[in-house]
Amino acid sequence: MSQRRALQIFAMLKSIIETIRDTLRAELARDERVFILGEDVGVLGGVFRATEGLYNEFGPERVMDAPISELAIIGIAIGAAGVGLRPIAEIEFADFIHSAFDQIVSDAAKLRYRTNGDWTCPMVIRTPYGGGVHGALYHSQSIEATYAHFPGLKIVTPATPYDAKGLLRAAIADPDPVLYLEHKKTYRAIKGDVPDNDYIVPIGKAQVKRAGSDLSIFAYGMMLHEALAAAELLEREDIQVEVVDLRSLLPIDWETIFESVRKTNRALIVHEDTYTMGLGAEIGARIAEEAFLDLDAPIVRVTGPDLPGVPFNEIGEKTFLPNAQKIADAARRLAAF
Amino acid sequence: MSQRRALQIFAMLKSIIETIRDTLRAELARDERVFILGEDVGVLGGVFRATEGLYNEFGPERVMDAPISELAIIGIAIGAAGVGLRPIAEIEFADFIHSAFDQIVSDAAKLRYRTNGDWTCPMVIRTPYGGGVHGALYHSQSIEATYAHFPGLKIVTPATPYDAKGLLRAAIADPDPVLYLEHKKTYRAIKGDVPDNDYIVPIGKAQVKRAGSDLSIFAYGMMLHEALAAAELLEREDIQVEVVDLRSLLPIDWETIFESVRKTNRALIVHEDTYTMGLGAEIGARIAEEAFLDLDAPIVRVTGPDLPGVPFNEIGEKTFLPNAQKIADAARRLAAF
Amino acid sequence: MHAMTSPQLADIETLELAMYRAMLLARRLDERMWALNRQGHGHFAVSCAGHEATGAGFAFALDPARDYLVPQHRDVSALLVWGLTPRDILCHYLGKAPDPAGAGRQMYAHWGSRRLRIYSLSSVMSGHVPHAVGIALAAKYSRAEYVTWCGFGDGSSSKGDVHESMNFAAIHKLPIVFCCENNGLAISVPQSKQMAVENVADRAAGYGFPGVVVDGMNPLAVYETARTAIERARRGDGPTLIEAKVYRYLPHTSNDDDTRYRSRGEVERARERDPLKTFRAQLYAEQLLDEKSETALEDEIRAAVDDAADFALGAPELNAEETFKHVYE
Amino acid sequence: MHAMTSPQLADIETLELAMYRAMLLARRLDERMWALNRQGHGHFAVSCAGHEATGAGFAFALDPARDYLVPQHRDVSALLVWGLTPRDILCHYLGKAPDPAGAGRQMYAHWGSRRLRIYSLSSVMSGHVPHAVGIALAAKYSRAEYVTWCGFGDGSSSKGDVHESMNFAAIHKLPIVFCCENNGLAISVPQSKQMAVENVADRAAGYGFPGVVVDGMNPLAVYETARTAIERARRGDGPTLIEAKVYRYLPHTSNDDDTRYRSRGEVERARERDPLKTFRAQLYAEQLLDEKSETALEDEIRAAVDDAADFALGAPELNAEETFKHVYE
Numbered sequence A, B: 001m002s003q004r005r006a007l008q009i010f011a012m013l014k015s016i017i018e019t020i021r022d023t024l025r026a027e028l029a030r031d032e033r034v035f036i037l038g039e040d041v042g043v044l045g046g047v048f049r050a051t052e053g054l055y056n057e058f059g060p061e062r063v064m065d066a067p068i069s070e071l072a073i074i075g076i077a078i079g080a081a082g083v084g085l086r087p088i089a090e091i092e093f094a095d096f097i098h099s100a101f102d103q104i105v106s107d108a109a110k111l112r113y114r115t116n117g118d119w120t121c122p123m124v125i126r127t128p129y130g131g132g133v134h135g136a137l138y139h140s141q142s143i144e145a146t147y148a149h150f151p152g153l154k155i156v157t158p159a160t161p162y163d164a165k166g167l168l169r170a171a172i173a174d175p176d177p178v179l180y181l182e183h184k185k186t187y188r189a190i191k192g193d194v195p196d197n198d199y200i201v202p203i204g205k206a207q208v209k210r211a212g213s214d215l216s217i218f219a220y221g222m223m224l225h226e227a228l229a230a231a232e233l234l235e236r237e238d239i240q241v242e243v244v245d246l247r248s249l250l251p252i253d254w255e256t257i258f259e260s261v262r263k264t265n266r267a268l269i270v271h272e273d274t275y276t277m278g279l280g281a282e283i284g285a286r287i288a289e290e291a292f293l294d295l296d297a298p299i300v301r302v303t304g305p306d307l308p309g310v311p312f313n314e315i316g317e318k319t320f321l322p323n324a325q326k327i328a329d330a331a332r333r334l335a336a337f
Numbered sequence C, D: 001m002h003a004m005t006s007p008q009l010a011d012i013e014t015l016e017l018a019m020y021r022a023m024l025l026a027r028r029l030d031e032r033m034w035a036l037n038r039q040g041h042g043h044f045a046v047s048c049a050g051h052e053a054t055g056a057g058f059a060f061a062l063d064p065a066r067d068y069l070v071p072q073h074r075d076v077s078a079l080l081v082w083g084l085t086p087r088d089i090l091c092h093y094l095g096k097a098p099d100p101a102g103a104g105r106q107m108y109a110h111w112g113s114r115r116l117r118i119y120s121l122s123s124v125m126s127g128h129v130p131h132a133v134g135i136a137l138a139a140k141y142s143r144a145e146y147v148t149w150c151g152f153g154d155g156s157s158s159k160g161d162v163h164e165s166m167n168f169a170a171i172h173k174l175p176i177v178f179c180c181e182n183n184g185l186a187i188s189v190p191q192s193k194q195m196a197v198e199n200v201a202d203r204a205a206g207y208g209f210p211g212v213v214v215d216g217m218n219p220l221a222v223y224e225t226a227r228t229a230i231e232r233a234r235r236g237d238g239p240t241l242i243e244a245k246v247y248r249y250l251p252h253t254s255n256d257d258d259t260r261y262r263s264r265g266e267v268e269r270a271r272e273r274d275p276l277k278t279f280r281a282q283l284y285a286e287q288l289l290d291e292k293s294e295t296a297l298e299d300e301i302r303a304a305v306d307d308a309a310d311f312a313l314g315a316p317e318l319n320a321e322e323t324f325k326h327v328y329e
């Protein structure tokens, strides 16, 4: 295919941000109980334009601009969800969700359990996370590992437009609180086909994106694409890499992970988040517990380094973030083990 | 030794709560920059009596009662630490630290890094954590795993009076923010000898509490004592268990862990906190990465179950918490693997 | 004298007697819990003694058939009006399976019942205040006619949650009443170390809605103040902050020792304002109560508390299997 | 006319001229950053245009040799008075190694310099407010004579951090001045959707200290108001909340498009109140400035900005090795 033709096709595909917007629009239209609450989601249409046009279409009660009050945004959504609404709370950047940590882990995650199933919290929290856009320490964070420790919550993160729609619909339909994490670098960089029909992508199911026999890479979000790029590099060297998109981070689809390890006997986990106690910790430990005898080599993690944040400066940022090259290097060593 | 004599000795030993109080008193006396800020730390002397008598001795400026404002308690301590004081912030129960999550992870942990070492945060956060005292969901939580994900922080938890003193002194002397976690069930249940001299227990060093050759148990806080009890049970069955008290949870003393695994070739990790993404995740993954070839069996974790909280009801609480029996059962299986 | 109507009042009864009954039942349940605690039954008692008039006052001003209650932890009298039974309360106290708040998962005083429109509390002070605002937002959103009542203590008022919640409720003129039950203590910390103002109610002006101080030891005063605020909310005119000045007679909880931070003299003096005493005297003066009817009432209440204690002591525990349920749907 | 003294003013210069210089330098630096941004240098500009009078007004009322500044992100004019140089500011803008705020680790407008007593900012709105209170507490604790100045925006005032901080500062009568720079917007959210009141300053009464509204486009008015508050703090009488009404002329940041949420007409009308324009006219009227001295001033400033831009563009980057430093001591 010519480069020109490829660019034409790319232009026809949908971006993740467009997909999220269209899905939100459809859900607002479909269900009166659904409303959006967040900073700048209204007139501005969101700092990333995820809600562009929705304020005009659905009005200020369904697309509500909030004051800078992350705690209240989440807490109010919890209360409203309890009495029958279906709030979609937007946190402008994942880095600012920390102010609402208590509400999420003490209330949203524990409400059903503490009330013996009496009160529930069917809400979605959408938030952009991740680095690579010169966002520095406070506009680059990956927050999944922190929240993956709290039973009662669910966490998903799409890496493709198809999953962006399917997982968002699943999250809104879910009877429990779902953290829907949007890697901000994928918003416009990743495009794909998005069917018009009302499919969902079930929460808790990973997807093998590329089959391979030499080693398995487990990744999600933007890093899935870096892992796929690494796999292509390695194919030229005759290393056959299997790449699994986790998609759901709580619960994790252990069966798909173990099956892949049973096949390749080598596991490499990739995430952008820092190393110690990143999600790779659980994945590594779980494999070492439940698929130990299938392993022919140590677990390997390719992650951000144990630094307090991603620096603003480009060299600092590149130093911090994993990429296809760093993944390929680690995979090469693992394959040769 | 007669039971009576044993009880007499026990009465002469110091409890962890007494040790903490005495150490705080000595530090307040030694260094004018040290002050205590927290709810009910003053006239009441703390809900667990950790600061009993200090208000009378040092006055309301050095032992400050705070309003119910966890965020401000931590934030104010951060500011005061920056300009030369040595705050010891007390959070009444670890469960309520969540309101200050943003201050701890966005500021205390990142301040030195984001300012290129210019501004720093030499402060201590003391807080009682852990279950087994009928505290239900919100007076039983283990919070170490959440915070162990944030480089820039340090985390310690003593399991003995000796370490309670040595680690508290190390924490106060440390130029970086230290979370000093006190398992509330150990406060009065665990007693021991506490030397009068000015020793410290260095942050970042684990301790082999009991040598053994068949398997290694890694534990901390109250669970160290359950692990030691399990090891005694198993000794009667001729299973020789090595028990390591981690003491420092960030940074973790990997060398001591790997050395133990190299010796026993079997690793069992115990914590009270829930399973998924508990600290055992990092320990398990790290062993699977760096000591993989030393392992003769899968990693095993004995932890709280993946439930949103510890129930109030005693049966529920017992169902939740690990204990010597549950640890011994898992260790028996691991030794036989 | 006060022949006011209340949404949930049976015809035959005067409002005042109904209030007194709720207050007395709350007090007697409280006494029973602390007695059970001393006998080794239950791990954790939280007293409502001193807060009963406030609870009874506002509960009768609301309509439990439609309004939502997001209570303060000491609101036992209100919860009784709302429909919780003595059995519910003692099962909750003992953490037994029939406990409506969580089948024994929650500590005592962590209320909740969806059927009764009582929102669930965690232990985190003020964490429930934004939930109340969310419930009120849903009323406006759905054009439903209920009002949300949200209680919290003076200590709790210091938390940022309260600020963000009040501010949001004000912006959208939500149908909610905030009620600060100010007993002058956050465990041991006196009001002077919690804030530099005399009245929490004064904060309302900074959000743009009325703040009112009321004598929380007088159920009729609370009732009147609550009515005004509730009507304002129902009209769509937005929130009110009511500050009810109360006194906490017992230690913070059964784990506390209040002799460390307040004198017995202070507590004794406050006994003179005890609403159970002053309101009883008023009912006698108004001839709504006499020795005979009081004895009958006390007997009835004692029987209800006895029954509840027997029921709760004999009720099943949370079993191990149930412990694993209700993490997700 | 205003021959007031200021702690850091050189004798030869009037206060007004010094203020004007700081404002003009801030504005010209701002313009240069946005120009550099359009040319592809730097990723992120945050404008101070419209906030300069407030910054200059309060900075001259403080004493940079001893007082602490915990700034609002748009306080460039104050930071210049405080001792940050144009080179510092443009190195910070470009994230270069000589950036005093963090050697290129932080995004622009995340100030900090320990040497200059400027506390470090994160991006988290209001997260710095409790730090300012901590610094003020340390003054009282150590009987040191400094005052802490803490700025934040109208948007930031909604966060619980501000509530808890003001409440604590009030209880202990700390030597601090809170300054809300109210430009009526939190990115795109207008004040009417942020709060139901006209003045953030009105909240001070709920904490027990004075709240004052001042025209933040008038540096002398800000100076006077700040002086009163600072003197009060130095006397040990506690905090003040100053609300400076300002206007933000440019989009929120270089990533924002403000045409989506406000009309060009509104922005144009606000230009009439531009402090650079009105204060310049005043200086002309007071014969403190004329064409000749203005040209000299503009030339001097242009030279300083050119020098800073050259320096910053040529300055070294944060290197990979440095990236790993300063996690712990």
Ligand SMILES: Cc1ncc(C[n+]2csc(CCOP(=O)(O)OP(=O)(O)O)c2C)c(N)n1
Pocket: B039, B068, B070, B092, B096, B099, C074, C123, C124, C125, C152, C153, C154, C155, C156, C157, C183, C185, C186, C187, C248, C252
């Ligand atoms: C966020 C938080 N911090 C601390 C505690 C511990 N605690 C429980 S009750 C209480 C005092 C509450 O005071 P107030 O709100 O005045 O209510 P009162 O008990 O006096 O009725 C405290 C500090 C808590 N539950 N939550």
Ligand SMILES: Cc1ncc(C[n+]2csc(CCOP(=O)(O)OP(=O)(O)O)c2C)c(N)n1
Pocket: A039, A068, A070, A092, A096, A099, D074, D123, D124, D125, D152, D153, D154, D155, D156, D157, D183, D185, D186, D187, D248, D252
């Ligand atoms: C806690 C938090 N939430 C959201 C943001 C995103 N954000 C950055 S600046 C800003 C608006 C700040 O408004 P204001 O405090 O009025 O200051 P201004 O920029 O108007 O001067 C927002 C919402 C943030 N930085 N921090």
Ligand SMILES: [Mg+2]
Pocket: C153, C154, C155, C181, C182, C183, C184, C185, C186, C187
């Ligand atoms: Mg109180």
Ligand SMILES: [Mg+2]
Pocket: D153, D154, D155, D181, D182, D183, D184, D185, D186, D187
């Ligand atoms: Mg603003």
